[in-house]
Amino acid sequence: MLLRGKTVVVSGVGAGLGHQVAAACVREGANVALGARTEANLAKCAAEIDPDGDRTAHRVTDIADEAQCEALAALACERFGGIDAVVHVAALDTLMGGLEDADFGEWERVLDINLLGTLRMTRACLPALKEAGGRGGGSVVMIGTQSSVAAPSQVRQAAYAASKGALVSTMYSLARELGPHRIRVNTVQPGWMWGPMVEGYVRWAAESEGVEEDAVRGRLEEKMALPEMATDGDVADTAVFFASGRARGITGQCLLVNAGEIMR
Template identity: 35%
Template sequence: MVTIENKIVVVTGAGRGIGHATALHLAKRGAYVVLGARSEAEIAALAADIETTGGQAIWRATDVTRRADLDALVDLACTRFGRLDVIVNNAGIGPISRFDALQVNDWDAMIDVNLKGALYGIAAALPVFGRQDRGHVVNVISTAGIKIVPTMGVYAATKNALRTATEALRQESGRNLRVTEVSPGFVDTTFADSTIKVPEIRAAIRKRKEELAISPDAIARAIAFAIEQPDDIEIGSIVVRPTAQD
């Protein structure tokens, strides 16, 4: 029976939200989790929580906009555990706004984190997976790229660019590399509070979250489902959203 137990899993954006929930869930299932996020305090606390419940976790402060940071995070996994089974490219930001607000710096930041950050994670993991002749890339995308709405143009564009790259990687990957995209819908995270600068948009997202958001645990379970499949089975795409979401 295939399980998650003893798998070595790197999770980016592990300090909070979906990444935090995913790391906790996988550790409870017996994975060795390697935590990356910008906040040392958040991932150190998460690692301590995991270890107090009998799990195993290591961490490294990681800014996904720096390719060297992703290389170092993957190297940490390999040095400590001897291999890498899965990388979950989860780190993302969403300072959404209308185009005519001209928040060009925010556009650049979303491209750097949401798209390039995931590509850097792929670039760090692929040589390891090639040497091992096995591995699994999980990219966390968004339903914002499935239904396009005002204020989310650049955010959705970064997510759909990653969706395209994920599908191309899947087609290139051969028999021994699995590739999965997971698209969360409205999830109860600090997304609105931490990244959205426009007060009206932030208030609207908060209201919508209160009305229908699901727990990040739901996304963690979906990621676990993809990981726990036998090596010859690939879950290519998963969409997880509230039943009430349009």
């Protein structure tokens, strides 16, 4: 168990990646404090991954609200005695479009959530992470996106890509700033990952084009080195690795989890 005896805060726990990250953390031995904007999603996830309720706690958390971030961090400390890692899944990824049709007010909202919200949550956890550093090491794991380094041709999400690109730039600064406290800062960059969101896209594209869903999925996978795309669970496992002591010598790094669609 990579996270035995550790406590992890996970933001953005819904039906997809956030759920998978929380489940992987519990499976690897961690106590987990779950945050998301929707109470029903939190309760459902906690019941599924920890039926006895011994290893999870949850609180409604909007990372756009600093007080709510602080409350989630406080819950983790009160319930489990500290925080060893935080995994940032919460993000706004529904704004579509590019420059010509951009509403910069909406872009600001994306940046406020994806960049500043991640930093709010990190800062709220920082005192406890410093204590974890004194015990051997703390970890901040950001979820980025492949689209910040290679824009996909199928969809246009310029604001989302820009916000995640800014987050990677900030990661380098944080790795330097927090490194003396033995706090590592890394980013997982998923490409297309099979889970609820991509499944929904495949259904929509198939219906729009009048083709089979397998044809749409095959079109996505044909550029990948592996014969199938990574899953939400694959990305979650990578986040667990970064949160664990197995990655104790790794900081300021981005790792693509994309079945080899692009390589760098």
